[in-house]
Amino acid sequence: MWTTSILVLHCFATLVLAGGSGGKNRTLNQLAVQQxxxxxxxxxxxxxxxxxxxxxxxxxxxxxxxxQITPANAMKWGLVETQRGVYNYTGGDQLVKAGKKxxxxxxxHALVWHSQLPDYVGTITDAATLHSVTFAHIKDExxxxxxxxxxxxxxxxxxxxxGGMRETIFYNLLGEGYIAEAFRAAHAIDKHAxxxxxxxxxxxxxxxxxTAVSFVQGLVDSGVPIHAVGFQGHLLVGQVPTVETLVxxxxxxxxxxxxxxxxxxxxxxxxxxxxxxxxxxxKDYQTVVEACLAVPKxxxxxxxDFSDKYSWIPGVFPTQGAAxxxxxxxxxxxxxxGIVAGLT
Ligand SMILES: *[C@@H]1O[C@H](CO)[C@@H](O)[C@H](O)[C@H]1NC(C)=O
Ligand SMILES: *[C@@H]1O[C@H](CO)[C@@H](O)[C@H](O)[C@H]1NC(C)=O
Ligand SMILES: *[C@@H]1O[C@H](CO)[C@@H](O)[C@H](O)[C@H]1NC(C)=O
Numbered sequence: 001m002w003t004t005s006i007l008v009l010h011c012f013a014t015l016v017l018a019g020g021s022g023g024k025n026r027t028l029n030q031l032a033v034q035q036x037x038x039x040x041x042x043x044x045x046x047x048x049x050x051x052x053x054x055x056x057x058x059x060x061x062x063x064x065x066x067x068q069i070t071p072a073n074a075m076k077w078g079l080v081e082t083q084r085g086v087y088n089y090t091g092g093d094q095l096v097k098a099g100k101k102x103x104x105x106x107x108x109h110a111l112v113w114h115s116q117l118p119d120y121v122g123t124i125t126d127a128a129t130l131h132s133v134t135f136a137h138i139k140d141e142x143x144x145x146x147x148x149x150x151x152x153x154x155x156x157x158x159x160x161x162x163g164g165m166r167e168t169i170f171y172n173l174l175g176e177g178y179i180a181e182a183f184r185a186a187h188a189i190d191k192h193a194x195x196x197x198x199x200x201x202x203x204x205x206x207x208x209x210x211t212a213v214s215f216v217q218g219l220v221d222s223g224v225p226i227h228a229v230g231f232q233g234h235l236l237v238g239q240v241p242t243v244e245t246l247v248x249x250x251x252x253x254x255x256x257x258x259x260x261x262x263x264x265x266x267x268x269x270x271x272x273x274x275x276x277x278x279x280x281x282x283k284d285y286q287t288v289v290e291a292c293l294a295v296p297k298x299x300x301x302x303x304x305d306f307s308d309k310y311s312w313i314p315g316v317f318p319t320q321g322a323a324x325x326x327x328x329x330x331x332x333x334x335x336x337x338g339i340v341a342g343l344t
Contacts, residue, residue, distance in 0.1 A: 041300060044071075072109075111153065
């Protein structure tokens, strides 16, 4: 009895010290799966030169930190169909192949988005042409990747920041009905991919989120094959909503029977970074992870690339950066520990 207790205590202590892994540290994806998520993933691409960077590729494709990969750019309309009707899936095919080889599932991103469009789309001024071009694009791309993807971001960023529908070329010429039609067109071709509406700043449960909730409820009520809502999660250090607010924001959609996921997480800060900002960032990442785990149908978390070396942030917000869990030298930051803390 006495010996058994010692043995039990010893095993318990070993497990606690090793993070429950029996001696080996678990990766983010292994911890996520252990908690019931489908994956912990990263965006990446073989377009920026990052895949020639050996320390980077070691983490992306060899470390098992990620169980899912999302193409940062390679499946966007502006890259796959630069001329109307001429498709180039080289980048997306490479990503699918590399991801599968590394044991990762792949999310498709994104079929219809008002940004990074080919030039010929932006100059269209009549509904009939835009409709025909848009649905030809959706059908060709979904068909090409059919069977390879667990999910598609069917429409991306369709709501205005202050609420209401975003006045994109698609909305202005086709009306909001193109969104339901896009889901139907994608589902008619690929019955297995989970179809997402993906947007940012839904995390705050404010006016933009209210628009999203009522719009998505309308799609669900009309039997549109929408399966999930993606919360991009492009957030700012120290300005991340509380777990409670995030759970409220996510649950509005899971209450409709949909899945949710954090699809593009990064948490940026004013540069230069300091130890205090990095410590706050660790807490902020932990908050996002805890919120996802608190919502049973939150299926996964994806960071929008994992190393600050390849983040899109400084290019778009020149005074900001350091948004990701690995630094520019591929070293884990406190944010990595924040994610682990959230996952354990
Ligand atoms: C586990 O992580 C700790 C802390 O980061 C590190 O010191 C240790 O070397 C790691 N062990 C293994 C087996 O990777
Ligand atoms: C097709 O796409 C790949 C990857 O973006 C690019 O390297 C290649 O030049 C493209 N091919 C053509 C014919 O445009
Ligand atoms: C990345 O792209 C380069 C250049 O197109 C290619 O030679 C290389 O094989 C690609 N890497 C992978 C893993 O697909």
